[in-house]
Amino acid sequence: MDEETLTPKSQHPTSEKHHDDSNDDDDQPMPDLPHQNPSLPSSQSDTDSGSNGDDEAEDNLQLQNVEAELSTNPSNYDAHVQKIKLMRKMGEIEKLRQAREAMSELFPLTPTMWQEWASDESSINVGDEAFSSIEKLYERGVFDYLSASLWCDYLSFVKEHDPSVRECSPTGIAKARDLYERALTAAGLHIAEGNKIWEAYREFEQAILEAIHDTDIQAKEKQIQRIRSIFHRQLSVPLVNMRSTLLAYKGWEVEQGKALDTKSSDLDGVPSHVASAYHKALEMYNARIHLEEQISRQDISDSERLQQFMNYLKFEESSGDPARAQVLYERAITEFPISSDFWLGYTRYMDKTLKVGSVVSNVYSRAIKNCPWVGELWVRYLLSLERGHASEKEICSVFEKSLQCTFSTIDEYLDLFLTRIDGLRRRISFTSEKEDVLDYSLIRETFQHATDYLSPHLKNTDGLLRLHAYWARLELKLGKDLVAARGVWESLLKICGSMLEAWQGYIAMEIELGHINEARSIYRRCYSKRFPESGAEDICHSWLRFEREFGTLEDLDHSVQKVTPRLEELQLFRSRLKSKLIEERENSFKNAREKRKPVSDISDQQSPAKRQKDTSQNLKKVHEKDKGQVEDLIEQNKMDEITQVDKPDIKNDIQRKEAVPEKGKVFTDQCTAFISNLNLKVTSEDLLEFFSDVGGVVDIRILHDKFTGKSRVHIHCSKNKQTLRGKQLSIARSNPKHGKKEKSGQNVQKKQAGGSSSKESVEASKESRAPLSTARKSRVDNDQLKGKNTFAVPRNVRALGFMSNKPKTEEQDENPKSNDEFRKMFIKG
Template sequence: MAEASDSEMGSPENEALISAAQNPSSSDSDSDSDVGEAEELLRLQTLESEVSSDPSKYDAHVEYIKCLRKLGEIEKLREAREAMSALHPLTPLMWQEWARDELTARPEAFLEIEKLYEKGVFDYLSVPLWCDYLNFVQEHDPAVRECSSEGILKARNLFERALTAAGLHVAEGSKIWEVYREFEQAILLTIDENDNEAKEKQVQRIRNIFHRQLSVPLANMRSTLLAFKAWEVEQGNVLDVNSSSMDGISSHVASAYEKAMDMYDARAHLEEQIVRQDISDSERHQQFLNYLNFEQSSGDPARVQILYERAITEFPVSRDLWLDYTQYLDKTLKVANVVRDVYSRAVKNCPWVGELWVQYLLSLERARASEREISTVFDKSLQCTFSRFGEYLNLFLTRVDGLRRRISLPGQEEVLEYALIRDAFQYASDYLSPHLKCTDDLVRLHAYWARLELNLNKDLVAARGVWESLLKNSGSMFGAWQGYIAMELEAGHINEARSIYKRCYSKRFAGTGSEDICHSWLRFEREFGTLEDLEHAVRKVTPRLAELQLFKLQESKSTAASTDQIENPHKKNAREKRKSTSSRTDEQPPAKRQKDTAQNPKKVDGKGRIELENVVASNEEQELKAKDDKPDDMNKRQMKGPSHEKNKYLDQCTAFISNLDLEANYEHLRDFFSDVGGVTAIRILKDKFTGKSRGLAYVDFSDDAHLAAAVAKNKKMLRGKRLSIARSDPKQKGKGAGHSNDQTGTVGESDSKESGQISSSKAPQARRDDNFQLKGRNTFAVPRNVRPLGWIDKKKKTEEETDEMPKSNDEFRKMLLKS
């Protein structure tokens, strides 16, 4: 084998192979790193698709940013952070990491990084983030670093903002004060030694910062006092640096310090509770609430606001905290810009709370914000997901209220058109009607709309159009008609109100609405109409009320029967058993009773013999009666039943409906066929035991033309179900959708009468045995050689059949008496 040349041995590939052979652990670590990087890339792709598909997922954004930061994808990382900050607030730590990463990647991009810090301190209260911001400005802002007058002024304004935001933070506020003092002390060192006036002015500035800090209840106040004394000694004042006494300090500073110490001591135990690590989040939340109650009792709004900011930083998605915070600011602080900023942060942290959006809109109106800003906030609110549709309704009403006030009240700076109100109402109706159909909330919305059209816009036609559009979709609501009538009466339009009564008095309303509208029409005519109008109303209303009373009576009976069946099932079963036992003998055919008697001969001496003779005599009478009856009469009697005659519907011009919603009622079907017309009666088939709908119905029409139009609506939707509609054919009993309604059902309301129940009548069951057919309820127990009553054999009898004739009653009597 030839040896490899030196050049080949020295190639990078061979060196890598040799290195891997000499150090196998290094090769394994490289392969492990490759596998780990591949897993990270796969995870990155998964998170990227998850964020793009659903940007509302907060945790997915956080994980995606962490993964990008780990892989060092600075461009994608910047885009991911910007996308998240547009939808969700970032934590203070995330803002710090973002600013540091940008500073490392682009140290020259000072303005962009400064904007990042501004956004960060706006989202949440964070002393470490403020300290990073202040140090960043001192180190990287050229004007501040060179101590120019503009730079010093900019830095001081920023320090004062930081003190306003976090200077009262009991636990960490002293850090802001220390950074501020260090900055001013550095400025003192840059002043010329010979410029005594400037030096003295700067010394007084630093002394004032010390005095202000000593008057605020903060942690480590004693160390601040010692630092103040040491600084005073440097300025040539004689003080005991190692003593915490107030000797040598001005009286007003000493008094403010002692007061601040007392305030801190009163809050020390509360501070300890909210920073404990051994308690749950719910307990810490409660401790914050206790602390807030204490601060509110002290009456210092600035301190209360700082504590609220600390609380929401710990619990950013607490609905109750944001509501309490914003309501406190509305009542106490009343600074428009501050309140507006807090509301914008509140809805960003808790966008699913409709009440926050409502209060936000009201705060903008109080601050006299522009229509453009208010409409922008309103549009954002509708993009959120709320738990109840009532919250959407409240938002729409708040929007309309604001527009109405700004249009109707004089002295408004911005002139608005009424079309904005109409557009808002139309948007609300389109948005909410599918979800609030036939509800009082929808009626109130349209009533408000119609009233503004009539009173504010002075357009009667538009106001009536509002009511008509509501009646088109919710015409079965009593409140909708009542509101329409009330508007016409308020406007003094008597004839129009009367015409509405004539349209709705015959409609079916929930509860007592049908009776109420009738009585309301009578009261209306007594108060506003002539005698002829009153008499006309009485003629119309009287039969309608009687019809409603009948329907109510039938409904109460059906409900009572169902309730009795549900509450006393054992009692009903026992009653039915007793009834069936007592009437079993009467229901059986004579031949059956004869066989039972023959198989169970009782004692014939004494009372037993008399009972048996009575049974036999009764059988003879029934047999003689059966011989006198014609077969047709027997069949008719069986069909009529024992006590009453069954209602029979011819179904000559009837539509059969199947796949009907179980909650659909007569009014739903009447509205469904309202465009067809010609409906004379409606029958919904119901279960005879439960009284509930079976999803089937019959609708009678006045003529074939209306019926054909109704059948043409086959496969149309009603209450979310696609109806199957066919012409009912009485000749096709039990053969499909078009069969005659020989089932249990309920007759619906018609123009002239309210209908009742149709009793059950199933087709008789036929059963063949040998050469003949038995019919009836109890034929299963009839002896094979006994023909049922009314049976006629049309076939020619054979000799064998002739020999097996049924025994007569005399033969049965002789046979039983012998035993």
């Protein structure tokens, strides 16, 4: 695949540099490539010189831009690729080599890029020194990613340019066979491309067979058996074109003198163990062919192909063959080199199956080079090195590199430090005499490095507490230094003094060591401090328990004397805080309910009493409630009105409120009815007796005219048009939303027309009565009234018999009146 197929990120997540072991040897300098092809005719050269000059100028400009980008952002993957392409085009081989080396230090190169590099070097270099440098390039290339094509190029290069191999010397043959076996281990199980390695191996051995003299029968027979063994091994592996391989094997056996039907694909004449292995391999191939087709599709997106690889990997892991699963993982990371899921799964699988060895460490070294931003990979890499008994120098180098990376969370850095410290502790505690014993000062330095690095980001967190507790424990166990352990806790308290767990950890250490007085002194330092939630109470009670278990009676008395005022203070604070929270919750609930009430359409210039709103949500349900509940609500509102009447200078206060609109209060009149056309001698007792048969009247408020002081009355609308002392009453409910359309208005008209009140309901209002009505109640009841007289029930009790809010036509006397209309009635009177 090429660079574009690999789809690496243009901006690598970190500028961390990674070095392979093969990078240590410098390549030999190579001469520059010619800029022009000298074989071109002169006329053509003259013709192309102008265009080449323009192209060269454009390339130089692009190169300058790319180099400027890399100077500011060395981790720009695409810029590295572009620079290499430009250098290769311009023939600047020395600068090209430097560009490739610079990129390989930061990123793994794709197989195609390694093939181009090796091809460029081999085209201009000859001799043993050049061969050695190119061979190292191939080694670096096959280390980065799995590529059967790159392995084939590597094998061909060795066969052609290695003198010992080319001359078939024993040393050369042994070297080549070792290289072929490595290639088979790496790519021989690659279902799609593994047969390339097998065929190249057979061709090499066949060439050796042909080079053996016919007189050396023993050597010739041994070589024939070697080739036969390679055929048998290949036929036992599920690969593409297995039947073609079988036919090739049968043909080869015929050449060796065996009688086989080379045109038939059956297994007649094939050894039974080979036939059995072939059948098994063919079944394995058939079980995987559909998975191979899915990951090879070009008409699906990268995310879909990645998921297909995941499915394939689950299948291989369940099959129980680690070698096959490893090869498939290698194929997956070659296709998706920066997929952390693949690398995490690959390394986890290798840890589970192989656990130790250079193979696992090599996988980790490649994983952190492809995904250096994943902290878990670094942690597990350190553990892998420790399992493989790597040197302290190597482990320290990997740890230092990990701290230069950029991780997504601070906890990943903490995990790295703890992993490093764990490893040092184990090596100090369990190292045999034969091995180098590490000094404890190395652990102390690592702890100090960790706290300096993490404290600004982990203040008052469990992570920092865990780090310091671990440190203090190791100072006691390994360092044998109590003063240093106490110093660790004191340094933590300077950072996390408001963290209860830090004080408790310090106290626990002293108690565990039997230092009771020291633990008591810590309690005295922290019992009065402020801790989150119930921490202050907890530390007080903890001190009391401590003195009961370890102290004298005087110590207990002293602690009680100190703690009791503190607990009382905390209890008082908690109660006040609780009351405040309850009050805020009630206010919030009240405001929320008021916000749900309908918005008044009365202008801001009107008084609060004229901006009362209808908050009834379900009239039928309210009617079915106990009448006593409604009466309680009415009585409560009555008391509110009496309180308002007792206020001094209430008239001026009402007029001021009418002049200044009060936004935020909303009043309702669903339970208030106004009565007109009353006899002037009607009293409250007369009205109570008149409405006694319908019930529900708890209070009758006599309103007073603003100028004359004459009384008015309001009661139930269900008595509308009935006669009282020779006068027919006209009763209308209050409706401040006069003129608004409401869905239930038609039902109200029907019920009013029918005079029915059995199915209509009452709803209580939370708002106090209008100040205007309350003020007028303070006037004397025996003033002479002029004009239309009105009696009213308190507004928070809706008249029985009303069902809806929509008013009837204005021609009807029972039409609900708005606040403006009632006000005009009062003024007119």
